[in-house]
Amino acid sequence: MAAYPKLKLLINGTWRKGSGGASEPVLNPATEEPLGEVPHASTADLDEALAAAGHGFAVWRTTPPHERSRIICAVAALVRERLEEIATALTLENGKPIAEARKEVAGSADILEFAGEQAKRVFGDIVPGRVPGVRHLVQKEPVGITLSFTPWNFPINTFARKIGPALAAGCSVVAKAAEETPASASAMAKALDDAGLPAGVLNLVFGVPAEVSSHLMASPAVRKISFTGSVPVGKHLAGLAAQRMQRTTMELGGHSPVVVFDDVDVAKAADLLVAGKYRNAGQVCISPTRFYVQERIYEDFVGAFVERAQKIVVGDGMDPASQMGPLANDRRLDAMTGFVDDAASRGATIAAGGERIGNRGYFFAPTVIKDAPDDCRVMTEEPFGPLAPMTRFSGIDEVAGRANALEVGLAAYAVTRSLDRATRISDALDAGMVGINTVAVASPEAPFSGVKESGYGIEGGPDSLEPFLATKAVAQTSL
Numbered sequence: 001m002a003a004y005p006k007l008k009l010l011i012n013g014t015w016r017k018g019s020g021g022a023s024e025p026v027l028n029p030a031t032e033e034p035l036g037e038v039p040h041a042s043t044a045d046l047d048e049a050l051a052a053a054g055h056g057f058a059v060w061r062t063t064p065p066h067e068r069s070r071i072i073c074a075v076a077a078l079v080r081e082r083l084e085e086i087a088t089a090l091t092l093e094n095g096k097p098i099a100e101a102r103k104e105v106a107g108s109a110d111i112l113e114f115a116g117e118q119a120k121r122v123f124g125d126i127v128p129g130r131v132p133g134v135r136h137l138v139q140k141e142p143v144g145i146t147l148s149f150t151p152w153n154f155p156i157n158t159f160a161r162k163i164g165p166a167l168a169a170g171c172s173v174v175a176k177a178a179e180e181t182p183a184s185a186s187a188m189a190k191a192l193d194d195a196g197l198p199a200g201v202l203n204l205v206f207g208v209p210a211e212v213s214s215h216l217m218a219s220p221a222v223r224k225i226s227f228t229g230s231v232p233v234g235k236h237l238a239g240l241a242a243q244r245m246q247r248t249t250m251e252l253g254g255h256s257p258v259v260v261f262d263d264v265d266v267a268k269a270a271d272l273l274v275a276g277k278y279r280n281a282g283q284v285c286i287s288p289t290r291f292y293v294q295e296r297i298y299e300d301f302v303g304a305f306v307e308r309a310q311k312i313v314v315g316d317g318m319d320p321a322s323q324m325g326p327l328a329n330d331r332r333l334d335a336m337t338g339f340v341d342d343a344a345s346r347g348a349t350i351a352a353g354g355e356r357i358g359n360r361g362y363f364f365a366p367t368v369i370k371d372a373p374d375d376c377r378v379m380t381e382e383p384f385g386p387l388a389p390m391t392r393f394s395g396i397d398e399v400a401g402r403a404n405a406l407e408v409g410l411a412a413y414a415v416t417r418s419l420d421r422a423t424r425i426s427d428a429l430d431a432g433m434v435g436i437n438t439v440a441v442a443s444p445e446a447p448f449s450g451v452k453e454s455g456y457g458i459e460g461g462p463d464s465l466e467p468f469l470a471t472k473a474v475a476q477t478s479l
């Protein structure tokens with residue numbers, strides 16, 4: 001079996017076990033076998049991490065931006081050098097095919113590098129005063145200690161999206177990465193440590209998520225929280241943050257509508273959307289998840305989609321032949337069965353898949369649910385798995401209304417060859433990101449954010465440091 005690293009906490013520049021001795025096993029979702037033990041931080045460890053982040057902040061905020069940039073960009077290079085080792089750990093702990101893991105690791109290096117470069121571009125303004133001799137200096141300063149909570153579906157990408165801009169802005173961080181997939185985030189923390197990040201600037205802990213977040217967030221030293229995960233947990237954390245007026249970035253779930261217009265080349269549209277749908281077994285917050293297909297091509301499109309879905313090779317992500325791996329945990333398996341049973345009981349047809357594959361490993365077949373009613377669970381709750389529910393539509397206003405009917409708005413997609421339709425539908429969709437004839441809406445240079453209950457605050461792009469900066473206005477004149 002490929003090597004899986006030993007797991008530790010990083011507190012004040014030292015890698016060590018939790019002082020309370022607690023831990024939990026990390027399972028390989030393809031085999032259900034243990035890969036290792038992730039240590040839990042005790043409350044004493046968490047307090048030590050906060051104290052270290054306090055010292056770290058004092059050092060890091062006064063480190064010149066060029067030096068911060070140099071270290072962060074050096075980490076990107078180290079991550080690229082270690083790509084194969086990190087991608088292997090990621091596939092073992094999360095299940096995604098090794099080719100997807102390599103892309104995720106490479107993309108994470110790019111995200112860090114972009115953030116590192118932006119460290120040099122935190123500029124202020126000079127505003128002329130109303131009174132002669134007065135000027136206002138507008139300065140951007142790091143907000144302080146930041147908490148980062150990242151999930152298991154893109155464990156290194158989401159980690160890079162949070163700590164890259166935080167560190168570039170001059171903040172120190174206490175990060176709690178997902179306990180189910182701890183090695184890939186740990187590898188990025190290790191690269192930061194190896195590249196010379198001063199002790200205490202980044203601390204990495206694990207534990208029982210609700211206990212860790214509530215303990216850390218109770219500290220008045222913490223000034224900013226950044227969370228990626230589900231809407232209910234996001235609301236809970238936003239409530240806790242309100243108690244201390246801590247700033248928050250919330251990257252929560254979505255349920256991305258896909259509008260398939262009848263002017264498309266059906267085969268090309270199916271190729272694009274099948275690849276997008278089953279990436280990471282559908283466990284992607286911007287995954288295409290509700291397919292609205294225009295009446296005239298509905299049967300053809302569903303047929304082409306089913307044909308491709310049935311050909312997907314599902315297997316252990318370490319096997320290079322596998323195109324889709326297992327689900328990341330058994331909770332997702334149970335959820336898939338619930339969605340499929342509900343849709344079938346309301347008259348939908350399971351046109352492909354619909355079942356677990358085998359009884360070892362959390363494999364679920366690529367599934368197509370035809371004629372899914374708008375009010376069935378898979379059309380209203382984020383599936384976060386390899387399910388593609390399909391329904392028909394006739395006109396653009398009708399489909400926009402149905403697409404916008406949910407309380408979430410992260411990504412939305414449309415495929416069409418008409419410029420007029422592309423413009424009208426992208427204007428009409430309530431979403432933070434819209435893909436027209438593409439599902440690749442996330443890149444280091446572009447903003448990533450949601451509307452409605454999908455959250456707030458921008459990650460990625462030139463504004464990604466802004467949530468970690470406070471604006472100070474200094475009015476100055478001479479006596």
Ligand code: NAD
Pocket residue numbers: 149150151152153178179209210211213214228229230231233236237251252253254284285331382383384
């Ligand atoms: P969950 O809602 O319990 O956990 C989601 C993530 O939040 C996990 O990484 C978990 O460690 C973390 N978390 C949970 N409670 C926390 C707390 N009090 N403080 C800090 N972190 C906390 O459920 P789950 O079973 O892991 O995932 C279920 C759903 O979460 C999915 O169906 C999906 O909708 C959503 N999800 C979204 C994303 C995303 O990228 N937006 C990622 C993972 C999960």
